[in-house]
Amino acid sequence: xxxxxxxxxxRPPRATDAEPFIRAVAASRSLHAPWVRxxxxxxxxxxxxxxxxxxxxRDPLAATHAALLLCRRADDAIVGVFHLSEIVRGSFQNAxxxxxxxxxxxxxGYMSEGLELALRFAFRGLRLHRxxxxxxxxNRRSLALVRRAGFVREGYSRAYLKxxxxxxxxxxMALTAEAWRxxxxxPG
Numbered sequence: 001x002x003x004x005x006x007x008x009x010x011r012p013p014r015a016t017d018a019e020p021f022i023r024a025v026a027a028s029r030s031l032h033a034p035w036v037r038x039x040x041x042x043x044x045x046x047x048x049x050x051x052x053x054x055x056x057x058r059d060p061l062a063a064t065h066a067a068l069l070l071c072r073r074a075d076d077a078i079v080g081v082f083h084l085s086e087i088v089r090g091s092f093q094n095a096x097x098x099x100x101x102x103x104x105x106x107x108x109g110y111m112s113e114g115l116e117l118a119l120r121f122a123f124r125g126l127r128l129h130r131x132x133x134x135x136x137x138x139n140r141r142s143l144a145l146v147r148r149a150g151f152v153r154e155g156y157s158r159a160y161l162k163x164x165x166x167x168x169x170x171x172x173m174a175l176t177a178e179a180w181r182x183x184x185x186x187p188g
Contacts, residue, residue: 003068003117003125008079008110010068010117013052017069017078018045024078024102034164035139036100038081052083060125063087068121070114072105079105082118084126093129095122099145115149120184123177130177134160134170143171150183151175 003010013021025032025040032038039048052067060066064087070080080101087095097118101111122128133151135142151173159167 003121004073005113005117007073008070008113008117009073010070010082010114010121013045013049013067013069015046015049017049018042020078021045021069028101028103031103031106032100034166034168035136035142036098037164038100061089061127063126066121066126068118070101070110070117072110077105078102079110080114082114084118084122084128084131087126087128093127095126095128095131097122097131097133097146099133099142111145112148115145119149119175119180123180128177130174132172132174134172136163136168137171143173146173146175149175150179152179 022040022042022045025038028038039045048067052065063084066084066087068082068084069078070082071077072079081099083098084095085098099111099115099118119131122131132154133146134157135146137143137156152175153171154174155172157170157172160170161168
């Protein structure tokens with residue numbers, strides 16, 4: 001799976017990404033705290049890579065997780081990550097979306113462009129009906145990112161996820177395939 005935009009593209013992580021990924025995590029510690037704890041060691045990156053494939057299947061419709069590195073087209077630099085997890089099929093067709101960008105690329109629109117590519121993959125490639133993003137209420141930049149992409153608030157979850165050793169509240173945001181298609185038109 002590889003999806004290209006004007007300035008960025010998405011692709012699955014590879015073992016050879018470990019070193020630049022870990023350097024990016026180290027350079028982005030202040031950007032990520034207290035929102036997310038990306039894998040910052042070779043062992044944690046290897047576990048992330050193993051866990052983040054398409055569930056061991058080449059068939060995207062059998063995927064239970066999918067991690068995608070957001071890379072800059074100009075130089076292939078890793079600028080962020082999108083992760084679709086807990087993909088449920090049957091009558092639900094849902095996934096949870098996680099994401100984070102890396103310094104020094106924040107504030108340049110790469111994550112917005114990458115989110116559009118990740119949603120295209122979720123709704124067209126994985127044929128999901130719904131994608132949910134749970135965002136800490138004080139993370140204004142993250143909330144703005146998903147709102148720009150069309151996500152709507154569905155609720156508030158107290159002590160929802162343990163991040164950085166603390167249970168943190170989250171705003172539940174979601175986007176359906178129908179709402180996404182209204183913004184982007186039919187497949188083409």
